[in-house]
Amino acid sequence: MCGIIGYTGHRPAVPIVIEGLKRLEYRGYDSSGVAFIQNRSLLSIRAEGKLEMLEQKLAKSDPYLATTGMGHTRWATHGAPNEQNAHPHQDQTGRLALVHNGIIENYQSLKQDLKQEGVIFQSETDTEVLVQLISHLMKRDELGLPEAISRTLQQVEGAYALAVISADHPDELWAARNSSPLLLGVGTGENFVASDIPAFLASTREVVFLDDHELVCIRPDSWRVYSGHTLEPVDKAPQHVDWDVQSAQKSGHKHFMIKEILEQPGVIRDCLAGRVDRDRGRVVLKELETLAVPARLHIVACGTSFHAGLWAKYILEQWSGLAVQVDIASEFRYRDPIVLPEDLVIVISQSGETADTLAGLRIAREKGVPVLGICNVLGSAVARESDLVLYTQAGPEISVASTKAMCSQMVLLVLLALYWGQESGRLKSASLSRALQEMEGLPERLEKALPALRETAGFLAQTYSAARSFFYLGRGSNYPLALEGALKLKEISYIHAEGYAAGEMKHGPIALIDANLPTFALITENDLLPKLRSNLQEVQARGGPVIGLTSSALDVGAEDRWEIPRAWGVLDAFFMLPALQLFAYEMAVYLGKDVDQPRNLAKSVTVE
Numbered sequence: 001m002c003g004i005i006g007y008t009g010h011r012p013a014v015p016i017v018i019e020g021l022k023r024l025e026y027r028g029y030d031s032s033g034v035a036f037i038q039n040r041s042l043l044s045i046r047a048e049g050k051l052e053m054l055e056q057k058l059a060k061s062d063p064y065l066a067t068t069g070m071g072h073t074r075w076a077t078h079g080a081p082n083e084q085n086a087h088p089h090q091d092q093t094g095r096l097a098l099v100h101n102g103i104i105e106n107y108q109s110l111k112q113d114l115k116q117e118g119v120i121f122q123s124e125t126d127t128e129v130l131v132q133l134i135s136h137l138m139k140r141d142e143l144g145l146p147e148a149i150s151r152t153l154q155q156v157e158g159a160y161a162l163a164v165i166s167a168d169h170p171d172e173l174w175a176a177r178n179s180s181p182l183l184l185g186v187g188t189g190e191n192f193v194a195s196d197i198p199a200f201l202a203s204t205r206e207v208v209f210l211d212d213h214e215l216v217c218i219r220p221d222s223w224r225v226y227s228g229h230t231l232e233p234v235d236k237a238p239q240h241v242d243w244d245v246q247s248a249q250k251s252g253h254k255h256f257m258i259k260e261i262l263e264q265p266g267v268i269r270d271c272l273a274g275r276v277d278r279d280r281g282r283v284v285l286k287e288l289e290t291l292a293v294p295a296r297l298h299i300v301a302c303g304t305s306f307h308a309g310l311w312a313k314y315i316l317e318q319w320s321g322l323a324v325q326v327d328i329a330s331e332f333r334y335r336d337p338i339v340l341p342e343d344l345v346i347v348i349s350q351s352g353e354t355a356d357t358l359a360g361l362r363i364a365r366e367k368g369v370p371v372l373g374i375c376n377v378l379g380s381a382v383a384r385e386s387d388l389v390l391y392t393q394a395g396p397e398i399s400v401a402s403t404k405a406m407c408s409q410m411v412l413l414v415l416l417a418l419y420w421g422q423e424s425g426r427l428k429s430a431s432l433s434r435a436l437q438e439m440e441g442l443p444e445r446l447e448k449a450l451p452a453l454r455e456t457a458g459f460l461a462q463t464y465s466a467a468r469s470f471f472y473l474g475r476g477s478n479y480p481l482a483l484e485g486a487l488k489l490k491e492i493s494y495i496h497a498e499g500y501a502a503g504e505m506k507h508g509p510i511a512l513i514d515a516n517l518p519t520f521a522l523i524t525e526n527d528l529l530p531k532l533r534s535n536l537q538e539v540q541a542r543g544g545p546v547i548g549l550t551s552s553a554l555d556v557g558a559e560d561r562w563e564i565p566r567a568w569g570v571l572d573a574f575f576m577l578p579a580l581q582l583f584a585y586e587m588a589v590y591l592g593k594d595v596d597q598p599r600n601l602a603k604s605v606t607v608e
């Protein structure tokens, strides 16, 4: 939920740390801070609010020449988002500083014990307990820093990724993880730790993925990973990641969100690459070669990833003939789901670190059911803990509102539906070839369509900008897209929106309809169209204006008609989805909202 970056090397640390924090700000943005060691003293500067507040503070001082430092950008869990609670936190001596991402569940009792020993706390955070305990153990038990970190971590319960620096070891930074992401970036004459790859991508693409309960020490010319429990060295090798720096920057766009929406043609292309055998008209998913066609599927995810799963239910059932259950992860984890060893649980997560989704994954594994993880972030917890992984290959998604990730998840889910249809012999080869041909044609068609989609989205956003509430209606596989359209509008424009199955409206929500409540209708030409038309007439009969987002040439009698390119059956979702994203985006821009960092949100939800 928070972002961490640590650096030690031959260059001034503070600007590198600030640049890293800019790449991590999507993880939390209510306060931030840096700590660094200069002339054997530990300096810490923190600020409430966005990172620019910290930059303004730093700009008031002479440039800092420290070559070891670390930074943190926070999404508050314990204690108000103010300067006092901002990280880094320091121990009583002011010689140690620590940044942390995660939640220390037993911090109250640890804090109580330390208070009894005379430790005075400065903040309301759970994090401060960590640095005070490390310092206390060093003093009381005469331990070295790594021994004290190790002993501390054995006493804490909960999730953490943390980094520690000490004024007594100016060229050294220690870091550890358990259930929260932390990576090591290996450079030349410099090394990094960070919550996510983009933080150090401008300097290195050599990454070491740390495992839970590992501790790492970085120095300018060396790094070493240890067991957090025994301090025994652990052998690790860096892996090369081929993300480019551009992919983590706005590249001339006003916001990451619009950049990521416009990247979707390329995302579809990358996601299909190597997974379609054109000559044989078949789907090739090497990762699944050892897996028999499952008896049933259970999809578990949150937010936008949940919507991708719900959308896929329609095609998975139709093409592969498998029974599919889709659950919101926070519900799945607390009921007693019936999942059997011959089933497959599919967890979908862009970040691969969503707490509820991970809990769902672990429950499935405890029950002896294989788990297929669909995720975007390399080496994330979902990727490590799943039995099988399919990466969406969408590149870093920085905007808090998820866009291209959903598109890439949908591509993979289409491939899965076709793959199991092909493997079970249910899907005729003509249909399979047709679907694959359509999929392969999508990137070019979408590329061409996006400018016009954006223009209409802008026009409609202005037209309806006074509305305080919207309905999004769809039937069949358009229903999950309606949910997603409503979610996008809510999260970045703060306009209330409800996504509904069109046929369900008359069971209550229709009472809300009046001239001030526009309805976004998602219209595909299929057997359900006459029924959807009736639902829209019911809305219009009560004075509600309808915006018809349609891939059909037929007149649906909407007050505003927004025609999008037609694709084969459900695949018109690959035009509908960007249209909905663009409408939400243009609305938020028109209303002057903070598009990439909407209030109260953070990109990865690593807490319950």
Ligand code: M6R
Residues within 6 Å of the ligand: 302, 303, 304, 305, 348, 349, 350, 351, 352, 353, 354, 357, 400, 401, 402, 403, 491, 603, 604, 605
């Ligand atoms: O990283 P994940 O896909 O697991 O994230 C799930 C949700 O938190 C995420 O999709 C969230 O709903 C987005 N802000 C939606 O735009």
